[in-house]
Amino acid sequence: MKYTVIEHFSHPHLLLWNSAETVPYQCDGCKELGFKACYRCEYVDCDFHLHEECATASSSTFHTFFKKCDFKFHEKAPGECPRYCDACGKDVLGFVYQCTHKKPYDLHPCCVKLQHTIKGDGIELKLSKKVSSKCLKCQSKEVSKGIKGWSYVSTCGQYCYHVACVKDMVLENWKNGNFVQQSDAIELSSLEMQSMVPSQELVMQCGESSSRRKGSRYWSIAKLVLQLIVSAIFGDPTYGVVAFVESLFSN
Ligand SMILES: [Zn+2]
Ligand SMILES: [Zn+2]
Numbered sequence: 001m002k003y004t005v006i007e008h009f010s011h012p013h014l015l016l017w018n019s020a021e022t023v024p025y026q027c028d029g030c031k032e033l034g035f036k037a038c039y040r041c042e043y044v045d046c047d048f049h050l051h052e053e054c055a056t057a058s059s060s061t062f063h064t065f066f067k068k069c070d071f072k073f074h075e076k077a078p079g080e081c082p083r084y085c086d087a088c089g090k091d092v093l094g095f096v097y098q099c100t101h102k103k104p105y106d107l108h109p110c111c112v113k114l115q116h117t118i119k120g121d122g123i124e125l126k127l128s129k130k131v132s133s134k135c136l137k138c139q140s141k142e143v144s145k146g147i148k149g150w151s152y153v154s155t156c157g158q159y160c161y162h163v164a165c166v167k168d169m170v171l172e173n174w175k176n177g178n179f180v181q182q183s184d185a186i187e188l189s190s191l192e193m194q195s196m197v198p199s200q201e202l203v204m205q206c207g208e209s210s211s212r213r214k215g216s217r218y219w220s221i222a223k224l225v226l227q228l229i230v231s232a233i234f235g236d237p238t239y240g241v242v243a244f245v246e247s248l249f250s251n
């Protein structure tokens with residue numbers, strides 16, 4: 001059951017469940033970007049939003065990637081700053097789950113809840129802590145020095161994107177104002193979506209195939225993979241972009 005009105009310790013006013021949020025927001029809990037349904041303050045002037053995951057965070061949690069860790073919720077991460085989320089590699093600036101070990105791991109509430117399996121259009125992606133293939137965006141296995149970061153990898157192992165890299169791509173586009181509102185859905189303009197997938201040339205270099213036909217097939221699957229991940233991280237509204245972009249590149 002979902003509560004439509006909640007009280008939250010982080011804000012003096014009531015928060016309302018808003019299933020049709022159409023404008024990207026910055027979550028006032030974890031400070032990360034949000035697109036999907038959220039809780040927002042009953043007073044519009046407050047412009048206060050919480051991801052569902054942040055509003056309903058429990059005092060402790062577990063994650064299968066860290067079997068020996070006991071994660072506790074914190075409004076602000078204790079310990080040495082700056083801190084990074086071990087899932088997405090982004091800064092921890094607000095709400096966080098931190099494990100109780102001496103050298104703790106940190107996870108954003110939304111990252112704790114990332115789906116382990118994404119399926120769509122005949123593609124299955126698994127959330128992975130360790131990957132054997134390079135991320136198609138950054139061409140590296142690590143997000144940055146010392147931070148491996150989680151990835152979504154296709155079951156065939158050929159398509160891999162860091163959660164961090166997908167977040168970066170979407171954030172960049174958001175900052176550049178490339179999100180257009182279409183009816184109730186937030187969609188990336190087709191041009192920008194195109195710039196997020198590896199170029200055909202790059203894919204050909206990967207030795208996937210020397211045939212042009214296979215190269216473009218690889219490219220279109222990579223695009224689809226990326227769209228599935230964007231939807232998984234940011235919620236369903238962006239999923240509408242799939243059909244739209246596919247139709248532009250189908251010829
Ligand atoms: Zn949040
Ligand atoms: Zn308020």
Ligand SMILES: [Zn+2]
Binds near residue numbers: 069070104105
């Ligand atoms: Zn731990």
Ligand SMILES: [Zn+2]
Binds near residue numbers: 088090
């Ligand atoms: Zn994170």
Ligand SMILES: [Zn+2]
Binds near residue numbers: 138
């Ligand atoms: Zn990457």
